[in-house]
Amino acid sequence: MSMRGSAPIIEAEGLTRRFLVRRKGSVRRDTVTAVADMTFSVAAGESVGYIGANGAGKSTTIKMLIGILVPSSGSARTCGLDPLRRRKELARRVGVVFGQRSQLWWDLPVRESFAILGDVHRMPSAAAAARTDELAQQLDMTGYWDTPVRQLSLGQRMRAEIAAALLHSPELLILDEPTIGLDVLSKQRLREFLIAERAAKGTTLLLTTHDMGDIERLCNRVLVVDHGTLAYDGSLPGLAATVGAGRVLVIDLATPTPDLIGIPGVTHLGSEGGGLRQRLALAGDGDQPGAAPSIPVVLAAVSERAELRDLSIEEPDIEDVVRRIYTAAEG
C-alpha cells in the first residue's frame, strides 16, 4: 500500500455535537449529545472502519468532518483544511457516499450524472472522460450506462455511487454504509474494487458499516463509537482481545472427561456427550482479563487430563464483539 505521507488527513480534536430534540407532544426541548469529545486522527493512506450502533454518532461525525455540520465544540481538520471555512475546496479533495442517499440524477441516464459531476468538479473534459471510462470498466457499469438511475438495482446504483465519489480522484474516500442491502456477490465485487483502487491510488478510506465483512476485508484499523464517544481505537484482532471475545477451541476427547476447568487463561464454555466434546474460550470472557494463552500451552494442559482425538478453532464473530462492547457500555 502506498502512503502519501505521514501528515494526518483527518484530525478530530474534542469534537462534540449536541442536538435539540423536541419530544413528541411537548414544547420542551431536550439536548441530545450525538458526538461527545471525540479525539482521533487518521494518517493519509490508512483504511479505517468506523463502527457503532444506529444513532451512535457515526454520520454526525462524518458530517462535521466534511463541513456539513457545525460542531458544538471541538474542531476538525480534514486534508489539512478547516471543513467549515473551506467546505468547497475540501469537497474537491474528498469523495463521499451516503449509502441511503443518492448523489446521482435520478431521472437521467447514468452517463449523464458523470458528465455533470465532471463539470461540477471542473475537470478538463478529456480527463473526466478518461476517468469515467476507467471507473465504468472497473466497476462493470457499461451494461447499464444508458439506463436512468431510478431504474437501477441497488447493487448497480451503489457501484455508480462509489464511482461518482471517485471521479475526481479524491485523497479521502468516505463511505457511509456502502454495502447496506447488497447481496453477497455485489458486496464481494465492491470490496475487491475498493482494495484494487486503494492499492493503485493510495486513497485513504473511512468506512462506516454494519457489515463486519467490510471491516475485515477493507480496514486495517477500527474505531468503535458508542453513545457518541470513542470506545475503541486499534486493530481488529485487538478489538476482539480487548473485549475478551477470543478464539474458541472445540476439543474432541477419546473418553468422556470431566469439565476442563481451571486451565489458566481459559474459560470452559460447555460440554457435550458427557464430556466427549468440550468448548474452551481463550482469553476468558471479560471476567478473566489478561493475555490469551497460546494454543500449544492450552493443548498441553488438556492432554494432561485426557487423550485428544480432534480439534477445531472458531474465530471470534466480530458482530458479537461489537455487541459485547455495547452491552458493556449500557450495563
Next chain:
Amino acid sequence: MPPALRPWFRLLRASFAAQTRYLPAVAGGLIANTTFGFLKAAMLVATVHAAGGSVAGYDLESMVAYVWLSQGLLGAVQLNGTSEIGERVRTGEVAIDFARPLDIQTSYLAADLGRNLFNLSTRLLPPLVIGALTTGLRLPTSAGPYLLGAIAVLLGMTVSFFGRYAVNVIGFWLVEGRGLRNFYMIVSTFLAGLFVPVGMFPGWLHTLANCTPFPSILMTPIDVLSGRIVGAEAVRAVAVQVFWLAVTCAIGRLLTARGWLKLEVQGG
C-alpha cells in the same frame, strides 16, 4: 463557455433534461393554466365592461393579453412556491448538496432556472395561442418589447427563485417551514399581480406592492412583453427588477451563512 460557468450551466441543463421525463405533468400544467385563464378572462373582461370599456388603463384587448401572458408565465416564475430546499433540509438530502464543491444558493438557482426554463418553453405559448383564438388579444408588433421582455422574464424568474430560497432557508430556524412557505405563496402570488394586475390595486395596496419584490416577478415581465410599458419606463422597470434581484440574493446569502449554524442535518 468559461470554466467558471461550466458547473452552473451543466446543472441547469440537467434540471431541464430531467423535466422532459415528466410530460404528463406538462399536460396537467397546461390544462390548469388554461382553465384558470378562462375564469380570469371572464371575470376581468366583465370588470372592463362594467367600467365602461376601460379600467386602470386596460381596455378589453390589453386585459386579455394580461390574462394569457400571466397564465403563460405562471409555470416559469413558479409562484406556487418551492418546498424542495426545505424538504431536502428536513430529510437530510441537503448533505449531498453540501458535499459538492459548489455554492449552495447558486446550485439551487441553476437547477431552478433549468426546471423553469423548461416550464417556460412548454407552457408559455399554448395559453397565448388559445387566448388569441378564443378571446383575442393584442401583443406588440415590434421586436423591442420582446427582447426587453425576454430579459424581464429571466430576471423575474431569478427574483422569484431568490425569494423562495430565502423563505426556505428561514425554515432552518423552524422545525416545520410549511406554514411560512404557504403564507409566502399567498402573499407573493397576490402582490405579483397574478389574480388582478397590480395597476388595478387600490392606491395603498399598489404602494405596498411596490415596496416588495413581487411585482418584479410577474407584473413587470407582463407589462414589458405586452407593450403596456415601453421605452424609458420599461427600462426603468427592468432596473427595479435588477435592484430586487440584488436585495433578495443578498438576503438569501446572509440567511444561509447564519442558518448554517442552526442547520441540523437529519438522519443517517
